[in-house]
Amino acid sequence: MNSTFEPRTSVAGIRSHIRASAGAVVTRFAALLFSVTLCAGIVGCSFLKPARSTARHFVLTPMAATAPAPVAANALAVGLGQVKLPAYLFDTSLAVRKGTNEVEYLPSALWAERLDTGFQRVLAADLAIVLPTDRIHQSAWQRDAVAAEIYVTLEQFDVDASGRGVLVARWRILSAGGEKILKAGGTRLTRQGPPPDEGASGAVATLSELVANFSRQLAQALQEATSGQAASASK
Secondary structure (H helix, E strand, C coil): CHHHHHHHHHHHHHHHHHHHHHHHHHHHHHHHHHHHHHHHHHHCCCCCCCCCCCCEEECCCCCCCCCCCCCCCCCCCEEECCCECCHHHCCCEEEEEEECCEEEEEEEEEECCCHHHHHHHHHHHHHHHHCCCCCEEECCCCHHHCCEEEEEEEEEEEEECCCEEEEEEEEEEEECCCCCEEEEEEEEEEEECCCHHHCHHHHHHHHHHHHHHHHHHHHHHHHHHHCCCCCCCCC
16 A cells, blocks of 8 residues: 555645745745835836936126226225025026016026025126226125125016016115115116026026126215225225
8 A cells, every 4th residue: 555655645745846836936026026116116226217307507697807907006895795685586496577476486497506695796796897896805804804895685686487687676885894874775677688488598697687787886886985985995
């Protein structure tokens, strides 16, 4: 009986082993497939190429100086304080005016620097050209290093869908140390440029030109406010 029973048991065992092995292979394959799917869908695998960003980054630019203007020995020394912005300009995207009380942001057109910092930087560069002077101090300075201080608060600085740029600002010119208001006023400037739909670079150029025009107004007000004073100050 043993000679007839053992072969049957051996064949049955082999079949059972084969079924178990096949089940293990299927289980391992399923686990591998799940891991690959999880990696691709949630974590992201190294063999998957990341989506290419279409965003462009922009900065305001100073006016072009046709020729270096000679700077006098007693060139006016000016302190330019940090520019204040309305909250809607804190966004990193370029703002487009859609109506009196509606603003749209272009997600593909981003500022490469904080707008208040960029505005101050370009305004200082423009003032240095139109005054002319090489003594524009930004944000911090010693009291005896300047003859006057300028503070600017922007209320509007954007373009609309047609490309028309608007700059609205309030400004003050103070004596050194801020003890006395020498001159104060408001400015509203407009300039027509290309629509932002044709390219954000044209809109940014329009805004840069508005800063240049603003610097010319400030330079004139500054010269009027400081006439009769000693223009120079120790460095």
